[in-house]
Amino acid sequence: QKEVEQDPGPLSVPEGAIVSLNCTYSNSAFQYFMWYRQYSRKGPELLMYTYSSGNKEDGRFTAQVDKSSKYISLFIRDSQPSDSATYLCAPGDSNYQLIWGAGTKLIIKP
Amino acid sequence: IAGITQAPTSQILAAGRRMTLRCTQDMRHNAMYWYRQDLGLGLRLIHYSNTAGTTGKGEVPDGYSVSRANTDDFPLTLASAVPSQTSVYFCASSASPGANVLTFGAGSRLTVL
Numbered sequence: 001q002k003e004v005e006q007d008p009g010p011l012s013v014p015e016g017a018i019v020s021l022n023c024t025y026s027n028s029a030f031q032y033f034m035w036y037r038q039y040s041r042k043g044p045e046l047l048m049y050t051y052s053s054g055n056k057e058d059g060r061f062t063a064q065v066d067k068s069s070k071y072i073s074l075f076i077r078d079s080q081p082s083d084s085a086t087y088l089c090a091p092g093d094s095n096y097q098l099i100w101g102a103g104t105k106l107i108i109k110p
Numbered sequence: 111i112a113g114i115t116q117a118p119t120s121q122i123l124a125a126g127r128r129m130t131l132r133c134t135q136d137m138r139h140n141a142m143y144w145y146r147q148d149l150g151l152g153l154r155l156i157h158y159s160n161t162a163g164t165t166g167k168g169e170v171p172d173g174y175s176v177s178r179a180n181t182d183d184f185p186l187t188l189a190s191a192v193p194s195q196t197s198v199y200f201c202a203s204s205a206s207p208g209a210n211v212l213t214f215g216a217g218s219r220l221t222v223l
């Protein structure tokens with residue numbers, strides 16, 4: 001079993017839809033929960049992150065962590081074609097070691 | 111524009127050849143990293159450097175070496191390339207060692223035949 005699991009997709013939704021992207025993890029020591037976005041043929045870029053359980057909102061994006069079920073979610077409201085990318089979750093422990101999911105490819109159809 | 115420059119962008123290489131992937135950053139970040147990205151797998155850490163003059167092994171270091179002679183440059187060398195090293199390689203940096211906020215380069219796509 002991988003430490004971090006993500007559905008590879010692709011997930012295809014119409015423009016304006018609410019998107020839910022999810023990760024599960026197995027290591028209860030993870031404390032930081034990062035979301036990176038990667039456009040095709042580009043390097044990943046930090047989207048947002050949370051520390052411990054709870055929600056964090058940044059514009060159209062909301063990150064949610066449920067440590068009891070080891071479940072991480074990223075919600076995108078009013079999705080745009082420019083949101084089409086691969087989304088990587090990367091939880092980290094107290095030593096700041098990041099473990100990367102394989103990513104979910106998201107396609108927003110105009 | 112501040113960031114990370116990687117070269118080459120793409121390379122096809124015969125097995126057994128030596129190859130160095132170059133990485134330069136202009137953000138004066140202390141820590142630098144090399145990752146490989148393969149389809150269906152998450153980014154895997156090859157080597158890292160917490161500060162100039164020091165390096166460390168990551169999750170998949172075999173067949174690779176690095177050096178950190180100064181703050182800005184962090185080259186990755188494949189001494190004798192093998193087909194299993196076909197991958198996309200990303201260099202990254204962070205302001206401090208172990209930080210979660212990484213800045214990535216655009217990647218070097220390497221094919222070993």
